[in-house]
Amino acid sequence: MAIDRVRSFVDEREVVTLTQRLVQIPSVYRPGEADGNEQRVARFVEDELRQMGLTVYYEEVVPGRPNVIAFYDSGRPGKTLLFEGHTDVVTEGDTRKWSYDPFGAAISGGRIYGRGSCDTKGNLAAAICAVKAIQRSEEPFYGKILLCIPCDEEGEMLGIRHFIQRGWANGVDGAIICEPEENQICITQKGAIRAYLRTFGKMAHGAMPLTGINPNTRMARAIVALDELxxxxxxxxxxxxxxxxxxxxxxxxxAPVRGEAQINVVPDQCMTTLDIRTVPGQDHEVLKGQIEEILAVLSREDDNFKAELEIIVERPWTQTSQEEPVVRAVADSYRAITGKEPIYNGVPGSTDGTYLHLAGVPIITTGAGDRHIPHHADEYVDIDQLVETTQLYARSALAFLSE
Known part of the structure; x- marks a missing residue:
C-alpha cells in the first residue's frame, strides 16, 4: 500500500532528540514552585508545533498548568483522529535510588533513561514525530489530525476534562491514547472509584474503653465486610x-484523623481511603449501593456504629470493539510494520482516555514502553520500540484518514 512508505520518513535521531529534550524539562507538579508545573514543557511543545506549521492553541487550565492543542489539516473534508499524550510526570522521588539523572535523559544500552521517558514523553515525541513523517511523505489523506497535549493526567485529569468542556472533542472520530503499553493494542481499561470511609466514635481513656466508643473496631468490621464483597x-x-x-x-x-495519636487514648474518628478498581460487568451505582448497604447492616447490628462514605473521584471502565475503525487502523498498521499479529490487551489503571470515552470518542491505548516501568526509579524507554511506535502512529493516522 502507498501508505506503507511513511515509515521510511520516520527519523530515529529526531525521535530520540525530541524525547530527550522533553525529559530534560522537569514537569512534576509542585504547587508554589516556579518550575513545578507543566508550563515550561508546554511552551516548548507549542513552539515545536508552530515550527511545523500546525494550527496551535495554548490554553491555561489553571495558573501554570496549560493544555496545548494542535491541528494538522489535510485541506480535504474527512474524519478527525486524535493523538493524546500528557506533559506532566510523577515525582522522581529519592534521587539516590537512581543510577542516572532523573532529568538527564541519558542514553545507555539502547535506552533513554529519565522520569517521563516511558510515561509518557517518549510517546508524546512519537506522536509529534509521526506527524512530521506524514508531512515529509506528502502522502495525501482526508480530514484532520488533532494533537491534544494536556496537563495533569497523573492527578485529577484536569487537562483532558478542560479539553472536553471547551468542545475540542466534538466531532473527533477516534483517539489514540499515547501511553506505555509495549505497542500492544489496549481496547479496554479498568474503572476507578476513590473514596473516604470514616467511622465515628467517642474519645476515652485506653484503660477504660467502655466509657467511649472505639471507631477502630468499627472500621475493622467494615474492612472485613468490604473484603468479603x-x-x-x-x-x-x-x-x-x-x-x-x-x-x-x-x-x-x-486514627485519630486530627490531633496527636496516643497509645492510651481511644480516638474519636477513624478514616480509610478506598481505591476500588472495576472491570466490565460491574455497575458503579450498584457497587456503591452495596457498600452503603454494608454500612447500614453494621449500623443495625451495633447502635454505636456510625460511618460515612464520601466518593472523591469516579471513572468508569471502558471497552472498545475490535471492529471500530480506529482499532482496525492500528491493528492493520501493526501487521504491516512488524509482520506479526497484534496483541490485544487492557490498561490495568485508567487514562485520560476514560473521559474521552465518556464524551463518545472511540479510544485505544498504545505506545512504547514496558507497562511496569512507569513511576519507578531508572524509568526508561527502548529506542527501537519508540521508533516502531512512531511508525505505528504515522501509518495508523494515514490508514484511519484514507477515505
Whole structure:
C-alpha cells in the first residue's frame, strides 16, 4: 500500500532528540514552585508545533498548568483522529535510588533513561514525530489530525476534562491514547472509584474503653465486610482476560484523623481511603449501593456504629470493539510494520482516555514502553520500540484518514 512508505520518513535521531529534550524539562507538579508545573514543557511543545506549521492553541487550565492543542489539516473534508499524550510526570522521588539523572535523559544500552521517558514523553515525541513523517511523505489523506497535549493526567485529569468542556472533542472520530503499553493494542481499561470511609466514635481513656466508643473496631468490621464483597465480585465475574481481577483496596488507615495519636487514648474518628478498581460487568451505582448497604447492616447490628462514605473521584471502565475503525487502523498498521499479529490487551489503571470515552470518542491505548516501568526509579524507554511506535502512529493516522 502507498501508505506503507511513511515509515521510511520516520527519523530515529529526531525521535530520540525530541524525547530527550522533553525529559530534560522537569514537569512534576509542585504547587508554589516556579518550575513545578507543566508550563515550561508546554511552551516548548507549542513552539515545536508552530515550527511545523500546525494550527496551535495554548490554553491555561489553571495558573501554570496549560493544555496545548494542535491541528494538522489535510485541506480535504474527512474524519478527525486524535493523538493524546500528557506533559506532566510523577515525582522522581529519592534521587539516590537512581543510577542516572532523573532529568538527564541519558542514553545507555539502547535506552533513554529519565522520569517521563516511558510515561509518557517518549510517546508524546512519537506522536509529534509521526506527524512530521506524514508531512515529509506528502502522502495525501482526508480530514484532520488533532494533537491534544494536556496537563495533569497523573492527578485529577484536569487537562483532558478542560479539553472536553471547551468542545475540542466534538466531532473527533477516534483517539489514540499515547501511553506505555509495549505497542500492544489496549481496547479496554479498568474503572476507578476513590473514596473516604470514616467511622465515628467517642474519645476515652485506653484503660477504660467502655466509657467511649472505639471507631477502630468499627472500621475493622467494615474492612472485613468490604473484603468479603470483593471476594463475591471476583467469584461472580471471574478474572477478566485483559484486565485481571476487580478489587476493593483500603490504602490509607488513620486514627485519630486530627490531633496527636496516643497509645492510651481511644480516638474519636477513624478514616480509610478506598481505591476500588472495576472491570466490565460491574455497575458503579450498584457497587456503591452495596457498600452503603454494608454500612447500614453494621449500623443495625451495633447502635454505636456510625460511618460515612464520601466518593472523591469516579471513572468508569471502558471497552472498545475490535471492529471500530480506529482499532482496525492500528491493528492493520501493526501487521504491516512488524509482520506479526497484534496483541490485544487492557490498561490495568485508567487514562485520560476514560473521559474521552465518556464524551463518545472511540479510544485505544498504545505506545512504547514496558507497562511496569512507569513511576519507578531508572524509568526508561527502548529506542527501537519508540521508533516502531512512531511508525505505528504515522501509518495508523494515514490508514484511519484514507477515505
Amino acid at each position: 470483593e471476594r463475591k465480585e471476583k467469584e461472580r465475574l471471574g478474572e477478566h482476560p485483559m484486565l485481571g481481577w476487580p478489587s476493593i483496596t483500603p490504602t490509607i488507615l488513620q
